[in-house]
Amino acid sequence: MSPTITTAGELTADDLPGTRPDGGQGAPVYDVTVVGAGVVGAAIARELARYRLRTALLDASDDIGNGTSKANTAILHTGFDAVPGSLEARLVREGQQRLRAYAAETGIPVERVGALLVAWDEEQLAALPALLAKAERNDYHAARLLDAGELRAREPHLGPGALGALEIPDESIICPWTTPLAYATQAVRAGVHLHLNCRVRHIDSGDDVHTLTTTRGTLHTRHLINAAGLHADELDRELGHDDFTVTPRRGQLIVFDKLARGLVGHILLPVPTAAGKGVLVAPTVFGNVLLGPTAEDLDDKTATGSTADAITMLREKGRRILPELLDEEVTAVYAGLRAATGQEDCRIRSRPDRRYIAVGGIRSTGLTASMAIAVHVMELLGDSGLDPGTPSELPPVTMPNLGEAFPRPYQDAGLIAADPAYGTLVCHCERVSAGEIRDALTGTVPPHSPDGLRRRTRAGNGRCQGFYCGAAVRALFEEART
Amino acid sequence: MTRRERTVDVLIVGGGPAGLGAGAELAASGAGRVEILEREQTAGGIPRHCHHGGFGGHTIGGGTTGPAYARGCVAAAVRAGAILRTGVTVTGWAGPLTVDTTAPTGLERITARAIVLATGARERPRSARLVPGSRPPGVYTTGELQQAVHLHRQRIGSRAVVIGNEPVGRAAADTLRVAGLDVVAMVTDQPSSRLAALTRPGDRTPVLGRTTVTALTGRERLTGVAVRHHDGRTTTLRCDTVVFTGDWIPDHELARRGELALDPGTRGPAYDAAHRTTGTGIFAVGNLLHGVESAGFALAEGRAAAAPVLRHLTTGAWPTGRTPLAVDAPLRWIAPNLIGPDGGLPLRGRFTLRTTGRLASPLFVVRQDGRELHRQRLLLPAVPDRAFHLRADWLDRVDPHGGTVRIAVR
Numbered sequence: 099m100s101p102t103i104t105t106a107g108e109l110t111a112d113d114l115p116g117t118r119p120d121g122g123q124g125a126p127v128y129d130v131t132v133v134g135a136g137v138v139g140a141a142i143a144r145e146l147a148r149y150r151l152r153t154a155l156l157d158a159s160d161d162i163g164n165g166t167s168k169a170n171t172a173i174l175h176t177g178f179d180a181v182p183g184s185l186e187a188r189l190v191r192e193g194q195q196r197l198r199a200y201a202a203e204t205g206i207p208v209e210r211v212g213a214l215l216v217a218w219d220e221e222q223l224a225a226l227p228a229l230l231a232k233a234e235r236n237d238y239h240a241a242r243l244l245d246a247g248e249l250r251a252r253e254p255h256l257g258p259g260a261l262g263a264l265e266i267p268d269e270s271i272i273c274p275w276t277t278p279l280a281y282a283t284q285a286v287r288a289g290v291h292l293h294l295n296c297r298v299r300h301i302d303s304g305d306d307v308h309t310l311t312t313t314r315g316t317l318h319t320r321h322l323i324n325a326a327g328l329h330a331d332e333l334d335r336e337l338g339h340d341d342f343t344v345t346p347r348r349g350q351l352i353v354f355d356k357l358a359r360g361l362v363g364h365i366l367l368p369v370p371t372a373a374g375k376g377v378l379v380a381p382t383v384f385g386n387v388l389l390g391p392t393a394e395d396l397d398d399k400t401a402t403g404s405t406a407d408a409i410t411m412l413r414e415k416g417r418r419i420l421p422e423l424l425d426e427e428v429t430a431v432y433a434g435l436r437a438a439t440g441q442e443d444c445r446i447r448s449r450p451d452r453r454y455i456a457v458g459g460i461r462s463t464g465l466t467a468s469m470a471i472a473v474h475v476m477e478l479l480g481d482s483g484l485d486p487g488t489p490s491e492l493p494p495v496t497m498p499n500l501g502e503a504f505p506r507p508y509q510d511a512g513l514i515a516a517d518p519a520y521g522t523l524v525c526h527c528e529r530v531s532a533g534e535i536r537d538a539l540t541g542t543v544p545p546h547s548p549d550g551l552r553r554r555t556r557a558g559n560g561r562c563q564g565f566y567c568g569a570a571v572r573a574l575f576e577e578a579r580t
Numbered sequence: 581m582t583r584r585e586r587t588v589d590v591l592i593v594g595g596g597p598a599g600l601g602a603g604a605e606l607a608a609s610g611a612g613r614v615e616i617l618e619r620e621q622t623a624g625g626i627p628r629h630c631h632h633g634g635f636g637g638h639t640i641g642g643g644t645t646g647p648a649y650a651r652g653c654v655a656a657a658v659r660a661g662a663i664l665r666t667g668v669t670v671t672g673w674a675g676p677l678t679v680d681t682t683a684p685t686g687l688e689r690i691t692a693r694a695i696v697l698a699t700g701a702r703e704r705p706r707s708a709r710l711v712p713g714s715r716p717p718g719v720y721t722t723g724e725l726q727q728a729v730h731l732h733r734q735r736i737g738s739r740a741v742v743i744g745n746e747p748v749g750r751a752a753a754d755t756l757r758v759a760g761l762d763v764v765a766m767v768t769d770q771p772s773s774r775l776a777a778l779t780r781p782g783d784r785t786p787v788l789g790r791t792t793v794t795a796l797t798g799r800e801r802l803t804g805v806a807v808r809h810h811d812g813r814t815t816t817l818r819c820d821t822v823v824f825t826g827d828w829i830p831d832h833e834l835a836r837r838g839e840l841a842l843d844p845g846t847r848g849p850a851y852d853a854a855h856r857t858t859g860t861g862i863f864a865v866g867n868l869l870h871g872v873e874s875a876g877f878a879l880a881e882g883r884a885a886a887a888p889v890l891r892h893l894t895t896g897a898w899p900t901g902r903t904p905l906a907v908d909a910p911l912r913w914i915a916p917n918l919i920g921p922d923g924g925l926p927l928r929g930r931f932t933l934r935t936t937g938r939l940a941s942p943l944f945v946v947r948q949d950g951r952e953l954h955r956q957r958l959l960l961p962a963v964p965d966r967a968f969h970l971r972a973d974w975l976d977r978v979d980p981h982g983g984t985v986r987i988a989v990r
Contacts, residue, residue: 406710521687
């Protein structure tokens with residue numbers, strides 16, 4: 099079966115499930131349509147791909163994982179600090195186990211660096227035992243308290259005044275870009291139709307079928323899954339529900355150069371306060387150091403710009419946590435929007451009578467919980483009258499490694515001997531080879547912009563931000579498009 | 581892991597003017613096997629994409645163009661007998677004088693008797709300058725812009741703003757015009773230079789002096805550059821392209837990974853007049869030492885480093901405990917910034933300095949441990965976008981066991 103991905107033009111019968119490549123006719127109706135190809139939507143599509151269902155995955159933008167999923171803190175959480183007993187706590191705990199196993203199988207880079215909740219004053223120090231107890235209530239039993247000496251031994255570059263910490267040895271860092279790409283790749287290869295640049299404008303819900311009017315034409319589906327992230331509330335209202343309102347919460351982050359990586363070993367978390375989870379310093383799987391995020395509630399769902407005030411605030415906080423970090427070069431400044439709903443828990447709501455499931459209010463734990471959310475949604479679908487049949491194993495997928503802690507093609511003599519393109523470096527800062535760029539451009543889910551290529555290969559993502567390779571990478575991208 | 585292991589006499593990392601100059605001189609002087617590694621497919625460094633005059637000549641607009649200059653540097657090195665290998669990237673250290681490389685022909689581990697680092701400098705991108713706002717396409721550095729236009733003939737846009745008013749900024753504006761764009765303004769946080777206007781009488785581009793960029797706007801594409809003037813007025817310049825020029829930083833990754841001491845001012849390796857870093861047998865030349873001086877200066881430094889490299893190959897001697905040189909604000913850096921024990925003078929008998937702010941006829945005072953070593957007045961103003969110099973004939977007065985030699989300005 100050749101994969102179906104469409105990106106432009108009116109959706110025609112050929113793109114839809116009714117007409118098969120052999121010319122045979124079927125009902126032009128999808129069994130399930132997932133709106134939103136972020137990490138959660140892609141995970142759901144992948145889960146659906148295990149069944150004999152006609153499934154569509156839609157996204158308003160030109161790429162998968164192009165909203166909240168591409169701009170977060172890239173942490174694989176243990177869920178130690180979730181609200182005990184909440185749906186989110188369960189999904190994070192289960193999702194973490196599933197994604198960890200999936201990552202090992204597919205080559206998604208994960209590093210178990212551990213987290214330290216650092217207490218900077220007596221009040222924060224006094225709060226740590228309660229957090230330890232909360233971790234226990236979340237069925238997380240490896241956390242332990244460190245005194246100031248143990249903390250300093252673990253993180254010698256920490257600023258002065260740290261009094262102690264709670265250690266969470268299993269908190270991990272993960273590649274936020276390879277994860278949804280792996281899901282989407284497997285889903286598309288297994289027959290899920292991916293329609294990009296396909297924004298849902300209007301929905302008519304009949305007795306059997308939802309009719310979706312999109313920017314690229316009309317499609318029909320029996321079941322509808324709303325994984326539209328920041329826009330999930332709008333889609334929900336389109337169906338006549340008013341369960342939640344998404345208030346975009348902006349998180350601005352600063353990425354420091356790889357030469358800073360030696361300054362920090364763990365994810366350094368602040369002790370949470372009433373004002374939120376606060377600003378962290380964390381390594382990334384790409385070998386950088388992340389400082390952020392801010393937490394600003396906005397009304398504009400497109401406000402992904404950074405601001406001078408936030409950069410100043412982050413630098414002040416960072417200077418206290420890891421003073422030497424501020425002497426290092428900055429590689430990137432970015433902002434992402436979390437889909438806050440004013441509720442602590444996520445808002446996954448099934449309406450079996452309407453064959454509709456809303457997966458709303460998925461915030462910073464969405465990446466970690468994605469696979470568990472997908473399984474949960476599948477169960478809810480079964481309850482709403484869909485008989486999916488028996489699941490089958492998906493053919494395994496191997497993702498290109500973008501992680502610094504694992505072998506990369508430029509280090510692999512055998513690979514280069516077999517194909518010299520892997521020894522031809524194009525992006526020098528990130529050591530991305532022509533072979534990897536070619537593979538991404540001809541992959542199952544190829545990029546449709548240099549930015550999409552950047553997320554698949556890291557080309558152009560390094561300290562020079564394209565000074566050396568920007569034009570060459572663009573040339574390769576444009577060559578592949580013609 | 582299968583790496584081909586080899587040894588050479590001198591390994592030069594970087595095939596720009598500095599590395600090629602060092603290679604040419606060393607090969608001609610009988611240093612043995614002199615190998616230059618260049619990670620780009622074509623050697624020649626940044627001049628390759630500087631399609632303007634002024635290379636190899638001291639008068640504005642004179643000399644030859646960048647690409648011709650780059651070809652000349654390559655030809656001279658090859659003619660002298662240096663082995664030039666392009667498309668070879670040094671990816672790290674495997675020993676004090678051993679590096680690992682990646683190339684289409686495979687992986688190697690090369691040990692040398694001496695290593696010359698000539699890895700050059702790059703412009704700080706928008707992110708490193710902490711310019712807030714959105715992250716749309718259409719944002720360039722001069723280096724990326726010149727490659728896009730001159731090497732790849734890519735479409736850029738229609739209306740551009742250049743951030744910077746130094747020579748590099750003006751080269752960026754010229755490149756934009758070649759690509760068919762209107763340059764709507766040049767923006768600089770420095771006072772706008774009248775000298776620049778006098779030397780470019782045909783150039784009517786408005787220069788907004790004492791103006792800072794406060795944000796970039798646009799989503800699918802850049803729509804504007806928000807700026808604030810020193811008097812508090814703000815405006816947004818409509819454009820679809822912006823070029824951040826100048827603000828150079830040495831490409832010091834290899835130097836840092838090799839644990840060479842860096843100079844806090846230049847951010848390049850600390851080095852003495854003989855181009856010796858703090859790593860035994862490791863020399864450094866060119867804009868890695870001082871982002872950024874001219875290609876001609878880098879070439880001259882490369883050539884000048886050959887004699888000390890040869891001396892080291894013969895004697896094996898390496899100085900310890902050199903006296904550091906440091907500058908006081910508003911001076912930014914001085915190069916060289918270590919004083920060797922052998923009394924060697926820097927290139928042309930003078931130190932190179934840069935300032936962060938304009939200084940009208942500044943008086944330099946050189947002191948060590950409170951003792952004045954030298955005093956010198958500069959007759960011309962020192963300005964941020966240009967190097968100025970300090971005589972080095974006072975070096976024999978330095979106490980080799982004393983503290984840091986400090987350069988202050990009055």
